[in-house]
Every structure is written in structure tokens, then in C-alpha cells.
Amino acid sequence: MYNLNAIMQRLPALIFTFINSSLLLTTMSTAQAQSQQPGIAYPQTRKTDVSDNYHGTTIADPYRWLEDDNSPETKAWVKEQNTITQNYLAKIPFRDSIKNRLEVLWNYPKTAAPDHRGNYLYFYKNDGLQNQAVLYRQATTPGAKPELFIDPNKLSADGTTALGTVQFSKDGKYAAYLIAKAGSDWQQAHVMDVATKTLLPDSLNWLKFTGLSWRGDGFYYSRYDEPTEASKLSKKNEFHKIYYHKVGTSQDKDVLIHADSDHPLRNFSASVTEDERFLLLSASEGTSGNEIWFRDMKNPDQKEFKLLIKGFEYEPNVIDNDGDKLLVITNEGAPNYKVELIDTKNPQGPRKLIIPERKETLVHVGTGGGKLFAVYLQDAANRVYQLDYAGHLEREIKLPGIGTASGFGGKKEDKEFYYTFNSYVTPALIYKYEITNGHSSLYFKPELKFDPSQYETKQVFFNSKDGTRIPMFLSYKKGIKLNGNNPVFLYGYGGFNIPLTPSFSVSNLFFMEQGGIFAQVTLRGGAEYGEEWHKAGMFEKKQNVFDDFIGAAEFLIKEKYTNTSKLAVHGRSNGGLLIGAVMTQRPDLFRVAIPTVGVLDMLRYQNFTIGWAWGVEYGTSDKEDQFRYLIKYSPLHNLKPGTSYPATMVTTGDHDDRVVPAHSFKFAATLQADNAGPNPTLIRIDTQAGHGAGKPTGKLIEESADIWAFVMYNLGMHFKN
Template identity: 45%
Template structure:
């Protein structure tokens, strides 16, 4: 249920140079690294002695002075190196220009009011607005840019009462996963005294009468443990407006199973609370229904067992709709009559050849989003599953949204691609007509860029898709171009087309951008995910390595011109393939990565990841993990690509100690002349909520670094 992902980007100009960047007169050899103390910690597991000399770097940088000093010294060296990179300032200027366009979030309609976010271009955080009526005058409700001088406090989520009178919103500070929840009166803009803390990985949903809201929280942590302690014993509460959090009513918990997480959603008719429980990142859920009209009644266990993915779509009276992979690895839509659950499930939309990504119940129709080779396709069905047509999309891209209530006649959706920023459409459910609601004006011509899909063969013969984006000039020339290859490969996460100003700048400069849809993701359903996790994890690395080989073999990129990038689980990917094939890549960026595969489950959300990685304390899993763990497999004496590790001090999803230890191991080894550096952001987390200015600075640093070692010329 809790997934990891991150994107980044970068550059400007016309044509790429194949000449090595060092020929430009820059000293790009590895600088003198700060000294890192090596300890004598050795763990013996299953007869194997595992050295962990940098365990002390796991300590919280906000608490441990030695770690804070190490971070300061590392940043000083890295910043000095990045400052002398050729073309960095021109790159930053172009990324800023490409970022400076008006952006809108999807509207939510409640009580005749339309709520949406808008960013005027370079605001650090998007602002929440409301309109009275579809074409009403916008009125500002929340400007998070006023919350912190550094812009690092974000509006993370919000929910509105059915009558549109009250706004429930979550505040995220410094990129942390923790949320503080508050309530606003929409008419006056007054913030009420209601405040809820210790909220994380939670849905937020109002009672239908607006008397209060449901949320999930963890127990308060001890002093100094907020950003590292394991997250256990999540509980669902109801907060009644006008009361203190200490008076909130406990709705659901499983104290005998502290590893379970619980999120709650109010049914469309307001009668039921749908509680979804999970134990990890796998989509294996247990579903309980709580009768809100009879709070004394025992919960109705609708889906037992944690065996399958059952995701609530909506309900019409006693008829509840879910998507599931039970007997359908590519997903299907089912319904059940909760007045007679013993009669079982009825298939509404059967499994198809395409992967079903999600379904909405709006206007008494089912709107289904399919993935066709990682591209969006939207189809509409009647409540009985009868096909009623397709929502036409502008091309290769990603569509999302289609939220609303069963009786509403309108919904909104977004569409974006690698060369097209998000456009928001209004969709009339009855007529099937789409109209543009908000379309950005951008500082480039989308038709100047070519988006293609390629297929290549992995080590074991598996056919893997890849998106490839180049300027039309580069694509039509047929010449090899420095290429940035991005991947993730885990947790059933599908990489679908999306817009990034920084990646577009890289392409404008004459580079190519490729996204490999490797196994471990969800592009082709459960089987694709299963083929890239646990003892199949090596397939992920093989797929990514094969993607790099394909780009070189096809003449898309020169042999010394391939850079790689990935974040979170994708950071693990970069670290693992750099160890396994250091000869293949010129440079890499491992962002907020999971780097110590023997201790990932010791911190914050790490315990959930055993579904994808396995249990370090089980011998079979231990041996699999040790074989590819980036921290434990740095190959001394090999010529490595230039590596820039990036993380942040407030990342409480993948704690920064992973990146700290991995970097220390890299710098302690003899890896050739190219540098292995770490860039540590302050007042930032795993990626969400990052201010625009920090995002631009980080993207400029990363892509200027990758360009310098792949031969991409950023000079004007």
C-alpha cells in the first residue's frame, strides 16, 4: 500500500557533443573525500560474517553531532565539485524557464463549489482555490507558501464536506511523511481549533453529515525517534468537530497484530466505513465494513485472509463494487450484495489482456483505466459491465482522475506525456464529451519532440518495453546522443509517461531520455511484479542492464554516453547495476535509495518492504539480499561510473543512513578516477512536498553532473 518513487530531471541547447567532458578543460577527476571513520561492527548471520563499518552513520543527523559533521563535510566537497561543472548555470536557467508555467490540479466538486490547486509557475508550493460554480471567480483558500520562509512546508492532502462548507487539510513539513491535520471554514477562511497529530499513511474522509472525520494515526514516538522509529500499531479514529484530539473515538485497531495498517473510507451513501487493512506493500488486503448507523455492531468481515487485492470503488445502496486480482492477475471489477454476502461475488467487468489500473463509479457508470504497454486507455461501462465506449486521449501518455460520486454527471481527468504538461479536462458522463478545463501555455513546442516506444529483449528472453524521447532533430538525424536511462522496478509501480521540465531541458540540449518498464513494476499485472521481487529480484537488474545494452547496440547512445537514474527502490537499482556492470555506464544518480538490504526493515516504513525484498532474518532471503545489496557489494579495484548519491535529512521513508553508508563504502574503495559524491538536501524528505526552488537546484546539479561524464554539451 505504501510505495516509493521519485522523479528528477535537466538542460538547454541544440546538439550533443560526443567528446568527453574532460576535454573541455575541467578537472572532473575524483576530489579528495572527507575522512570517514570506520568502525569494527561485524554481524554473523547464518554462518556469514557481515562487516558494517559505517553503522554509526545510521544515527539521526538531527541528533548525532558526528553524523551532522560528516554531512557538512561531504556537502562542502560535493558543492565545490558541482559549482565548477560546465553549463550548470545555463541548465538551471533553462529548467527555470520550462518550469515557469501555470499548473492546475484536478478540481473536486462539492455542494456547487469547485476546489483545486494552482501554481503560477515558480511558486514553491501550489495554492488551494475555490470557485462558486464551475465558472465562478477563483478565491484563495490556502497558500502554503506563507507557512515557512524556506517554502518547505506543503499542503499534502485535503477533503471537503458534501455541502462544501468545511475543508479538512493535511500539512507536511520538511518533506516528512508525518502529517498535521486541520479544519477550515470555507465561507470565511477561518481555521478552526481542531488539530490532529501523528497522522501518517492515512486516508482522510468526512462523515456524511459533516460532524467530524475519520483518519489513521500511529502512537506518538519517543523523543529523538520521530524520523527513525518503526511504524506499528496504526489505528483508525473519528474526530468530532469542536473537540480535542484526546477525545477522539477509536474506531478500529488490531493490537494483537501491530504490524497491520488500517485506512478508512466512508461509503458513497455514508452508511458504512470501509476499513482496508494491509501488512506490507503488497496489494493483499482484508476488508471490514463498519455500520455507522449501528456503531455497537461487530464489523462485517467482507474480505478475509490478506490473499488478494480488493480495492473499494463505490456503492449504490447494498451493492458494493471492488477491483480485484482474485482469479484475475490483470484485475477485474466485481460486486457484492452486502445484505447477503454469503451469495458471493459477481464479476462485472472480466479480466482482459490489458492491465486494469483503476475504476471510478461516477454518473452511474464505471470508468476504467487500462494500461496498454504502460500507456493509458480509458473505457466506460454500464453498471452491469456493458461497454459504452472509450474516452479519446490525445496520444501516448497518462490519464488520471475521474473522481466523483455515483450520481454526479461530471468528472475531471488529466492527461500528460513526456512532451506535454498536464492538461485538465472536464468529462460529461452522460454525453461522453470531453472539454478542456485548464491547459498550460509553455515555453516550447511539443511537436519539436518525438515520443516513441521501443521493445528490447532481456537476458532470459523476456520482452521489455521502453519509452524513448528525443528532439525531432536528434531522432531524425540518426546520430547517437548522450542518454539518461531511468528505472524503478518494484512494488507493482508502473512507470507511465509524464512531463518533467528538467528532463525536457536535457533533451533540448541534444540528449535522449529513456524509461525502461522493467519487471517488478505493475505494467503487466501481478505476474510482471512477481517476476521482479524476492528471489526474482535479479531480473530487475538484468532488465535494466539489457536496456542500456540495447541503447548502445542500436546506436541511440554512444558507448561512453549512458547515464542512469532512479529513486528510492530505483536508487537501489542504480546502486546494484553500478556494482554489477560498472563498465556499461558513464555516470549515475542514485536518489534516496535503499542501499543496505540487510537492515532496511529496522527503520520507519522499511518493515513494509519485506513483501518485495524478503526478510533479512530468514536464511534464503538473507543470501538473496546479500548478493545484490549495494552497500555490501562495492567492487574494489574496478573502474566505476561517476556517481552522485542524493538524499535528504528529513527523509523518514528511506532514512538517509542508507545513502550515507553506501557513499562511505564507495569512497573507501579504489574505483578509478571518476568521483563518487553525495548531495544531502536539508529540510527535505523522500520527494513529496519539495519546494520548486529546491527541486530546480537539485535537478540542475544532478543533470549537470551526468552531462559532464556523458559528453552532453550544455554550453550555449
């Protein structure tokens, strides 16, 4: 069965909008808010005479030295900037009140959908404020109680060691799992004896962008060669390899399955079909497009991988096998995706169509109980259908409302599984699904300290600059008045074929509880309307994404939801690029900007860690035609001296080895030098933190409290109990 985990890890991902809270707000005038701004003495960041020649154009890079995150000077700069930011935030009178309220809202039991393995149900649970969710198991016998299986909170004192994927051997004897430290993409693999919960000596290092795929008494994984200590968080990742590890042996005995010395900038992942017959090798040259090879492990005559699907133009993934044939989801000839059956005895021959392309976008196909479960997006919300392996529709699985559903699938012998549903005002509900009769029953409902019936979500549509119809979700407390004076927090992403769908966030709830509107706009570049929608926000068409977001802001103002003095904007990663671009193109349109872990230097991003993989989405400055459009919107290179910019807090992590912090460092230094207006321009650099995944609860609450304090203060809001 295919697993997108390894692919998703390579993306400059959105990974969480950030979490939630609540309280009642009143407003004061923007002029009054500005008059109360604490005085800020920014450091004079040293400039150097560094430049590059791009196809005849000289581009200065005076803060290049900030790319060296290990230098004493950079570390001193980080410390000084954090001191300035924390001093500013400390003077906001309601910052502590926000944090206290967030802790109250956050403190509720959270449970993930169980996964049936052997005689147990395995599930994650966080009692409320635990830094990391704990993996439990519960015997399927009546009256059995949950027991602890893996507690990542015991792996580090500060809660910054996170548990990644956990995979069980087919016989249920072993569990292999990944851990990551301080938010880094580097991972370690460990193996546990399931019956005794004993940790075995197996320890594998320098894994990255990998799954764990069992076959027999071992598993396949992907890794890079060991980097130097100084370069491990910034050096370009090259020469990805696949190994097989047999339980009970040391890593130096692992068998090299695949390496490619001719293509250093290719990534590889291995997976195994449920019956362990086929070993699948997926190769990619970036975050879009892949090639698939296979080996029939039950055929002693097939010693080498055989090509299944050639080239990197499309995005095929193997779902599972049906005997000696492979079920594949693909967008080849079907921008909204379809499912085909490929005969491994004649892989380049005719394919059988199983699930034809529809108007809605097919985003996932799971298997379980001998059935297929197709998850579609209809106007950025999920619809789910059950089909047989021939593609015949059996039923639609009715969801509780407009939202996001996940977890559809299990093993062939399963008669039931569990799935999750959530939306902007509905925390994650878990349902038990009976495959035979299609019955869903509520299994778990979290209890929070808020009344969801007081809130509502509606979807609106507007036309972007070129006339394209763009959807946007608006969530707020009932009874809102369209007087043009509501605080709005506008969030977007728009890239990498990733859909933004309705999801619950304690942090966003907090803003709604305060009387604010949380707005999430569906931008081109995502997956919401298929590959054509994605392509409309790639390469030279990236400006469409920014135009869509600017159009969303203008719509909210035109329709009297808000005005420019009450409008804050936020995006993470590729969404951080979005915010950097729109605040440089339309600094007059927004009052507050929060670019988080953003890709902000579009001329040099490909030189660091996995940045090269994004070239298939953005283009790179190495090519002249692509340089010409990148320079037009690259946030770092479009800041202009003498311009009044929105109140801005750039945020990043010192261990971010996905989008290295140099992007944020150089952008913040330039913004502080160029901003001519009265608004603050700060940078918040989280320590022992990476791109976002695995961040402990304590740090999430601190980050959310700081962001909301900055946003509310600069929108002219104040906090009331």
C-alpha cells in the same frame, strides 16, 4: 470510495522523475571530460569493528554509526560531504546557466483538474515559481472569479511545508486537510469552515499513512503514538491505529475505532462509501496484499466490523456501494484485475462478476454520474472506458495520444467532471468530460517556452536476458542521428506494483532540448502487465529487474543510440536500489549513475520507520533463504575494493523518514573507499527535505540543476545558449 493514498505513502515510491529544462549541447570527448575533473579530497570516514551474523555468515558494517542521524559526528560528516559536493559542482562552468534555463522553463502557470464540491470548483494552481501549489475555488455561477482557499506558501518561510490531501464533509460545511513539514511522512490535520474560510481550533498530530474520510460532522484517520524527538525520523513504525475526530473537539477526545496489539506491524486505513452507509477498514501487512472489513452504519444491530475479504494474498479495494452490495476491484483469480459485486448480507457467498479480466491491466476504477470509469494499461499507456454499474460498456473515452490520463470520476449526481492527460512532450492538458454524451472538450492548456512539435516519442521493445519482451519509451528532439554518440539518460523503477507511464517533466525536457535522449524502461516488478509482471520482479526474482535494465542499456548501445561513455542512469527510491545494483553488477556499462533516495542496505532496511512493510516485496535478512538472495544484490554489500565505478552522485534528504538517509550515507562512504577509478563519487544531502513529496519548487530546481550539471559534465557535454 477507495483511496490508494494511504497505501502509496508506505511505498519507497518513485515520486517524480525530477523536472525539466532546455538548451543546445555539443559534446567533447570523454577523455577530455575526465582530464578536466576537479581534484577531490574525500574525507576519511571512520570505520568501526561492527558486524552481524546472518545465519552463520558474518557481515561487517563498519559505517553503522552513520545510522544515527542525530549524532554530532554524523552531522559533521554530512556537512563535510555537502561541502565537497558543492565545491565540485561549483567548478562546472555551465552549472549556473543550467539553473537559469530551468527557472525560465519552470516559470509557467500550472493548473490541476478541478473538483466539483458544493457550489464551487476547487483546483490547485502554481503561477510558475511558487514553492507550493495554491488551492483555489471558483463559484460555478457564470462570470465568477477564482478566490484563494488555502495557500501553503504562507505556512513556512522557506516553502518546505506542503499541503497534503484535502477532504470535504458531505454537507460541504467543513474541509479537513493535511500538512507535512520538511518532507517528512509525519502529518498534521486541520479543519476549516468552508463558507468563511476560517481555520478552526482542531489540530491533530502524529498522523502517518492516512486518508481523511468524513462521516457526519467528523472524520476517520490513522496515526501512531507520539515518538520521541530523537527517534521520530528513524524508529520503526508500529501499532497503527484508527480514530474518529468530531469537529470542535480536541484530539484527546477522539474515539479509538480500531487497534491491534497482537500485530504491531500491520497498517490500517478507514474509508466511507459516498452515501456514508458503509465504514470500510483495510488492514495490510506490507505494501502488497490487504484484508477488508466493513460496518453497515445504518444497521443499528451491527456494532462490530464484519469480514468482507480475508487474507493478505490479494489486493482488493472497495470502489463504492450499490445499495447493500459493494463493488470491489481485485486480482484474486485475475492477475490483470476484475470488478466484482459482493453482497454484504452474505459476504462469503457467491460474487457477481461486473467487469471481467482482460488482456490489458485494469489499474483504476472511478465512479461519477452513476457510471463506472475503467482505466487500463496497454503497453504502459492508458486506455479509458465508461460502463454502467452492471458492467455494460458504453464507450471508450478517446485520449489525445499515447500517455497518462487521470481524474476520472466524481459524485453520483455529477453530469460532468475534469480529467488530465500528459505525456513526455505534452504538459498536463485538462479536459471537461460530459458523462451523458461522452464529449471531451479542452479546458486548460499550459503555455511553455518550448515547441512540442520539435520532439517525438517512440516505443521500442527488446528481449531481456531470459527472453522476456520488455518495452521502453524513447523521447528526443526530431532529427536525431543513430550514430552511437547521443547522450542518453535512462530511467527505471521496477517494483511495488507501480506502473511507470509516459509523463511530462520540465527537467527531462531540458535534457532532450540539449540533444539528449530520455529513455524510460518498463521493468518487471511494476504494474504495467498485471500481477504476474509484478511477481516476476519480487523476492528471489528481483534480479530480473536488474537484468531488464541492463538489457535496456545494451539495446541502446547495440541499436546505435549511444555508447557507454554517453550513458547516464537514474532511479529514485526503489529505483535508487535499481541503480545501486546495476552499477555494482556492471560498472563498465554506465558513465554516470544517480541513485536517489535509494534502498541500498538490503540487510537492515526493515529496522527503520516503515521499511518492515517492504518485506512482502523484497524479503528480509531475518529469513535465511531470503538473506541468501538479498546478499547477492544488496548494493552496499556488493561494492568491491579496487573497482572502477561510474561517476556517481548519491542524493538523499536529511528528513527522509521513508527511506532513511543512512542507506545513502553508508553506500557513499563505502563507494568513496572502494572506488579505484578516476570518476567522482559524491553525495548530495538536501536539508529540510524528505523522500520527495512536497519538495518546494526552489529546491526542485536546485536539485535538477545539480544533477544535470553533474550528468552533462561527466558525459562530456557542454552548454550553449
